[in-house]
Amino acid sequence: MTDNTEQLEKKLGQAIKVRKALETARKHQVDVLSQFSAKLSLSCKGQDVALDNQLAKFRSALNKGMDFEEFAPLIDNMSAMLKQQEAVNSANHRKLLESITTSGKQLQRVKGLPEDGRRMLRHLLDHELDVQSTNEFIPILDKLVTIYHKALQSKATILTDSDANSRSDKNPEIAAELLALANELIFDEDVANEVKAIKNNISLNDNVDVLLESGLGIIRIIAKSIARERQSAQGFLVSLNQTLEELHTSIISTTKNSRSMSNELNGLNKQIESKIKNLNEQTQKATSIAELKSLVDGELKILSHDLVERERLERADKEALFASFEQINERINVLESKVTNYKKRLSEQRFKSLLDGLTKLPNRAAFDDRFNQEFHLFDVQKSDVTLVVIDVDHFKSINDQYGHSAGDKTLQVIARALKKSIRKTDFIARYGGEEFVLLMPGMPLGQAKQPLEKVRTTIKSIPFKFKEKQVQITISLGATQFRDGDTPLSAFDRADDALYEAKNSGRDRICLRE
Numbered sequence: 058m059t060d061n062t063e064q065l066e067k068k069l070g071q072a073i074k075v076r077k078a079l080e081t082a083r084k085h086q087v088d089v090l091s092q093f094s095a096k097l098s099l100s101c102k103g104q105d106v107a108l109d110n111q112l113a114k115f116r117s118a119l120n121k122g123m124d125f126e127e128f129a130p131l132i133d134n135m136s137a138m139l140k141q142q143e144a145v146n147s148a149n150h151r152k153l154l155e156s157i158t159t160s161g162k163q164l165q166r167v168k169g170l171p172e173d174g175r176r177m178l179r180h181l182l183d184h185e186l187d188v189q190s191t192n193e194f195i196p197i198l199d200k201l202v203t204i205y206h207k208a209l210q211s212k213a214t215i216l217t218d219s220d221a222n223s224r225s226d227k228n229p230e231i232a233a234e235l236l237a238l239a240n241e242l243i244f245d246e247d248v249a250n251e252v253k254a255i256k257n258n259i260s261l262n263d264n265v266d267v268l269l270e271s272g273l274g275i276i277r278i279i280a281k282s283i284a285r286e287r288q289s290a291q292g293f294l295v296s297l298n299q300t301l302e303e304l305h306t307s308i309i310s311t312t313k314n315s316r317s318m319s320n321e322l323n324g325l326n327k328q329i330e331s332k333i334k335n336l337n338e339q340t341q342k343a344t345s346i347a348e349l350k351s352l353v354d355g356e357l358k359i360l361s362h363d364l365v366e367r368e369r370l371e372r373a374d375k376e377a378l379f380a381s382f383e384q385i386n387e388r389i390n391v392l393e394s395k396v397t398n399y400k401k402r403l404s405e406q407r408f409k410s411l412l413d414g415l416t417k418l419p420n421r422a423a424f425d426d427r428f429n430q431e432f433h434l435f436d437v438q439k440s441d442v443t444l445v446v447i448d449v450d451h452f453k454s455i456n457d458q459y460g461h462s463a464g465d466k467t468l469q470v471i472a473r474a475l476k477k478s479i480r481k482t483d484f485i486a487r488y489g490g491e492e493f494v495l496l497m498p499g500m501p502l503g504q505a506k507q508p509l510e511k512v513r514t515t516i517k518s519i520p521f522k523f524k525e526k527q528v529q530i531t532i533s534l535g536a537t538q539f540r541d542g543d544t545p546l547s548a549f550d551r552a553d554d555a556l557y558e559a560k561n562s563g564r565d566r567i568c569l570r571e
């Protein structure tokens with residue numbers, strides 16, 4: 058019995074020991090978990106003020122070692138807030154992704170971005186944006202800022218360096234832009250050589266001082282052309298005025314002449330009338346045939362003389378009137394031809410201002426006109442219109458390797474080939490630089506692929522030869538169709554996005570965007 062009791066006490070003692078060890082281990086685990094939860098809660102800090110307050114309460118409760126029962130409402134409250142915060146975070150994530158993509162695309166359009174920056178940007182936009190957490194954006198934003206910095210640096214060099222030495226820096230981007238502007242302007246034949254010399258100067262020399270001088274030269278020629286145009290308009294108005302005055306004088310003198318003639322005729326008529334009356338009276342009084350005969354003879358002679366005079370006067374009046382009408386007619390003809398000439402010159406000027414100087418294709422202003430027109434028609438008729446943006450691939454390398462005039466010739470040849478390979482009803486324009494736009498009225502996007510493929514292969518098969526080297530040039534095309542609810546800008550952006558896709562998926566291809 059005693060043995061049994063001893064054994065039981067021993068077992069009880071062991072059980073108490075095990076339980077104490079378990080409790081100590083458990084307390085240690087709870088402590089570790091509490092510390093960890095406190096640290097974890099710190100990482101959520103800073104997202105929302107209300108949530109921060111709850112987390113602080115939670116941490117202080119953990120420190121005090123509060124009963125789990127009392128934690129429960131605190132945890133419920135925080136869970137709801139965290140859920141809400143999660144929705145806010147994912148909306149912010151989407152917004153951030155959107156604004157990084159937009160600003161990246163805008164940056165891509167900046168002229169003069171150094172090549173390494175452009176490459177870095179392309180890679181970033183194409184391969185690095187698939188991130189899951191907001192933190193992963195940090196290195197991307199860092200890169201984007203670096204690229205912006207590069208772009209700013211290249212733009213700022215020329216603007217901030219004011220000393221003479223740095224002004225003589227080379228700037229190929231400004232040279233290209235100036236050249237493109239000069240190409241868009243159309244000058245009269247007599248200054249063509251002057252303009253050509255300036256263009257040559259720009260192509261051969263991208264030194265800032267030379268560019269400034271060339272820019273000034275172009276402005277001088279424009280100012281001269283405007284002054285000449287104004288003079289010629291004034292000359293036209295003066296001569297128009299002169300001719301109108303001559304016409305006026307001519308009409309007045311005709312009227313005067315005609316009035317004096319008619320007075321003379323009236324006098325003569327009255328004279329004839331009174332002579333006939335007199336003859337009548339005399340015949341009444343005559344007493345013999347012989348007397349009557351001699352009377353009538355004498356009076357008739359005078360009368361016939363008067364009648365002949367009247368006829369002469371009438372004829373002279375008619376002739377004078379006729380001559381003066383002829384004169385007036387001639388002056389009106391001169392006037393008419395002057396006005397027609399001037400109208401023709403004005404319409405030629407307007408036509409010229411809508412043409413691109415280098416390629417002789419319609420320019421961007423002409424495209425904008427036509428684009429808005431087609432858009433308006435689409436709003437009313439809802440017919441199919443396909444819009445295509447076309448860009449020459451790696452065009453910069455043509456300029457860099459073979460010179461600007463080779464680049465210019467290339468653009469001219471491509472423009473001619475593009476014009477030839479589209480339908481008569483299509484409209485093609487040079488949008489700027491090495492970019493062209495094509496409008497295909499009545500063409501659904503689904504059917505546009507085949508003719509556009511033809512355009513692409515036509516350009517690819519042109520046998521360009523520079524410096525004895527055969528060179529193949531390709532184009533990338535982005536196409537879309539006008540949609541309900543579109544604005545001209547949204548349609549253009551869609552085509553531009555398609556072009557961007559064509560460029561990024563290897564160039565020399567067509568991408569369509571429904």
Ligand SMILES: Nc1nc2c(ncn2[C@@H]2O[C@H](COP(=O)(O)OP(=O)(O)OP(=O)(O)O)[C@@H](O)[C@H]2O)c(=O)[nH]1
Nearest residue numbers: 233237240449450451452453454461464465490491
């Ligand atoms: N010769 C000549 N060059 C021009 C004219 N207008 C623009 N450019 C040049 O066209 C080049 C365009 O280069 P980028 O925008 O870098 O594009 P890219 O080299 O065609 O490359 P991708 O479009 O990416 O295939 C620049 O070097 C401009 O200077 C022009 O009227 N004549």
